[in-house]
Amino acid sequence: MxxxxxxxxxxxxxxxxxxxxxxxxxxxxxxxxxxxxxxxxxxxxxxxxxxxxxxxxxxxxxxxxxxxxxxxxxxxxxxxxxxxxxxxxxxxxxxxxxxxxxAPPPTLMMATDKWTTKMLLNQAGLPAPKGMLCSEVPGRFRLRYPVIVKPVHEDASLGIDAESVVSNLGDLRRRVAWVIQNYHQPALVEEYIEGRELNIAIIGDQIPEALPISEITFPYWPDGRPRICSYNVKWMANSEEYQSVGAECPAPLDEDTARKVQQIAIAAFRLMGCRDYARVDMRLSQDNQPYIVEVNPNPDISPDAGFSRSAQASGRSYTQLVGDIIACALKRGERHDHHSRxxxxxxxxxxxxxx
Ligand SMILES: Nc1ncnc2c1ncn2[C@@H]1O[C@H](COP(=O)(O)OP(=O)(O)O)[C@@H](O)[C@H]1O
Ligand SMILES: [Mg+2]
Known part of the structure; x- marks a missing residue:
């Protein structure tokens, strides 16, 4: 090797x-x-x-x-x-x-488009929040408030802050217009799932393995603001939001819920054609129903990212995590060499x- x-x-x-x-x-x-x-x-x-x-x-x-x-x-x-x-x-x-x-190109393409992902998840019977795609500011609206408004093909919480969660048509229209104007793409409007935020890291290619579930916690979160992983939470170390969140891995969940969440994550990994490593993000509603918010092929594997935390909880050092990912790709290379394509x-x- x-x-x-x-x-x-x-x-x-x-x-x-x-x-x-x-x-x-x-x-x-x-x-x-x-x-x-x-x-x-x-x-x-x-x-x-x-x-x-x-x-x-x-x-x-x-x-x-x-x-x-x-x-x-x-x-x-x-x-x-x-x-x-x-x-x-x-x-x-x-x-x-x-x-x-x-992941290969089709997977990256589907996952980058949150609307396509949602349609695929729906089709496969996997749970995702109800949504609506807005290429222009909507006149009427059928979803249940509150809703969250996001750029349809961004990542890393670009364009997501406290103003993203809205509860009336006026705010909704303003936010959709803001997303279209600043990010030059349609806005995805989704029912907002009040509840816990779970990240499920998966490693493997043909036989994916779900690692211990990681939870983003909001222990010092200011009252009245929606508990979401906004841009500030992820990137702005000096912001109040960044300093108000924590993480727990493994997440304290009963066995049945943990198993169900991991099974759903693996089903989403397979459905989207992920390979080697991916992270499925979910919200667990107050009545304990998991909803897939996002499937992330090729997620962040910085040492301080959630994925590395889950790897560590599974008993892998950071070096072993990187070794496992590259081993998947090398093994695939050997298979391809045997079955020339x-x-x-x-x-x-x-x-x-x-x-
Ligand atoms: N439908 C939703 N209900 C509740 N929170 C959501 C919903 N959609 C997104 N969020 C919050 O916003 C964060 C970022 O959304 P996400 O779709 O994962 O965008 P990104 O690709 O930028 O990470 C999520 O981690 C979650 O905290
Ligand atoms: Mg995300």
Whole structure:
């Protein structure tokens, strides 16, 4: 195993083209992950190189083609400040015939679109809050208040703050207009699930394993504000919200609820075609019903992120977590080599670019 060549691909952070100036902080967070994954891979004995994705896609592709690689560790979260572009980077690996960690393009594409995800979950009978997609400010409305308004294809709580949760048509219309204007995309309006917030980390490829459930707690939360993981909670260390939340892993849940939540998470992982690692976020309503809020393929695996907390509770060190993820991708590479496929590492694209 040791000595295999790993290329860490990641987006070098740059200022946002749209949204708000503070949204930059979440993009810069990718560097913590890169450093931690790099150190873990070295400890595991891999031969590691870095491939930062900057402005030029051809330069990135050239680096990928030139450096002999057994597997790409894909930490690309977007390009030019747009998270949905991470899909196209996975397409680049496919076209070059490179094996890579994490989800394939269709999964990334479906998961980036919260509306598509909701329709798929509904179709499969998996629980998700009722929702409505607004490409323009709505005139009438059938959902039950309160509702939450989110950009339909963002991530990292971009565009989510205390004003996102609304309880009347006037506020709803204002917030939908704000999302469309600032994020240049439709707004997803969803019934707001009052209750606990659970994160279910999953590792594996063909046989996914749910790790101990992590709960975001709100012990010092200011009264009257909706208990949500807003942008401030995730990224703004000086904010009141950031300082008012905590995390508990394993979450204190009765056995039946924990099992049910993990089963639903694994079903969502499979449905969406996730691979290697993913995090399913849920809200547990006050009558103990789980609702899937989001499926995150290729979630944040910074050492201080929720995923790493769950890995630790499962008995894995951070290095073992990184080792397990890369082992999934390498195993998939071996399978592909045995059952030669068009874009396998034996393909003409591979010969031309990696040999
Ligand atoms: N329907 C909902 N009910 C209650 N809280 C929600 C709902 N949707 C989102 N939230 C809150 O907002 C946070 C961010 O929403 P999410 O859809 O996960 O966006 P992002 O992709 O930006 O992380 C969630 O972690 C949760 O705290
Ligand atoms: Mg989320």
């Amino acid at each position: 040791t000595g295999q060549k790993v290329l860490i691909a990641y987006n070098a952070p740059r200022r946002e083209q749209r949204g708000r100036e503070i949204d930059y902080v979440s993009e810069a967070g990718v560097l913590d992950q890169v450093n931690a994954v790099h150190a873990a891979l070295l400890e595991l004995g891999y031969d590691v190189m870095l491939a930062p994705l900057q402005k030029s896609i051809p330069a990135f592709m050239e680096r990928l083609s030139r450096i002999p690689t057994d597997v790409v560790f894909n930490l690309v979260e977007g390009w030019q400040g747009e998270s949905r572009f991470h899909v196209h980077l996975a397409c680049v690996y496919e076209l070059l015939g490179a094996e890579y960690t994490g 068009p874009a396998s590492r034996r393909s003409p694209a591979y010969q031309a670019n990696f040999a």
